[in-house]
Amino acid sequence: MTLFASDFPWPVPSLMITAEGRANAELAETLVVGDRLMLRIANGFPYNSASPWVKLRTELNGQKSVLSGQAMGPTEFRVDQIWVGVDDIPELVAEVSTTFEHLAIACTPVNIAALHAAVGPITIPGFDRTRPMSLSIAVDGASLTIATEECAPLDEFEVHFAVFQDLLTFLVDEPSGRGALNVKTSSGEIAVVHGRVRFPRAVPPGHRISRPFVSLIGPGAVLVIERWWEARRMLRPVTEIAAALSYAPPSLVEADLAMSAAALDRLLSLSINLPRRFSKADVNTATNAIEATEIDPAVKTALLQAVKGTLNATPLRAKVGEMVRHLGPIVLGNAFLQADKWVPVFMEVRNAIAHGSGSTGIWTDDTLLRATRRANRIMLVLALLAHFGASGRILSLAATDLGNKHAKWHRRGPIFHVP
16 A cells, blocks of 8 residues: 555644654654655654654644654654544544545436435445445445444455445546545544555546446445455456556556456456367377376476366467457447457467567557557456446447547557547
8 A cells, every 4th residue: 555645734844743752742844755744853763763653643733643654764754644633543443434536426327317315335245354344425426434333453444445446446447546534433533544545646637437337326336336346356356457557657558568468368267168179088188198108207297287278278369259259349339449450469469478479579569559558448347347247238338438538549540440
């Protein structure tokens, strides 16, 4: 998790703080460096402030507050988190609420005549050593609240917030930054927490869509959330990659290609079951022939593993072809994506990354690489929607939105064709 607290209005020019291990408060100079608050004390910080998450107590806007971070030198301390409203950082909390960019868009009803309504509470399952909790979204998507009957560490809430942030980013195909956390402690105190930011925005705001691929409003919201949490557990790290690609700077073309290709490969491997290319009898015949040969045992073992893996596996190209067939020409046409142009380029790039094969010339064709990157993004979104059971109508609308957003940058040339 990236920790920085640029969402807090920094006080200037100094703060009266009490450092752990010292009885008296000291005046610290405040410096803002790269969205970070740096504190400077002439006498230096205590020895133990070199450890992460050391706490400094102060007052901000008349409220008791705790700053945590670590010393960056003898006299400078970097603040990573700010807790406003408490005099100590609690071990357990009962409820956390926050705001997200574009949450209101995700809560736009598919049926414009439908009334806005609060969502939840929806039970979200526990995983990654977190317990199940309940999730609620306020009317019009004003805020999101996650609560638990049994108080838990804030880090457990953070896991669920991260899953939801990925879902929200996926549904609107835009980076969806999170605001400060409003935390209710086990003792009933309310604290505002700044600095626990997972995805800082990497690029300036871009195109804003007016509707989500699937709405979080209405009876379908529970199903969407349940399937996304299940995908987080069963498809990992596909959903994380699908969201993280929205935050990547435009310059990271090759990195985007590698991640989107890997995500599509894993998604299709886990979600598409095609008939075997070779029968078990054929595989046994080949392996028995290798077993009968008199070659070095290590070579024989490696050869058997390679042959079994090749003969038992379904080629990625076949899975990609099945995905293209399932989506169909209408959906892909709405995205202005020419599948017959995309598939061979996708396979060449993916194999070049995974196996070091293919010609090196592909890495010098900037226009082709950038078009393929956007096509990969579109296909990953559509493949995930299809995996979640989206209807043909939802896929068509999503393809239209994706095509209008991404294909316009490649109106003529490889992969896309925009009339």
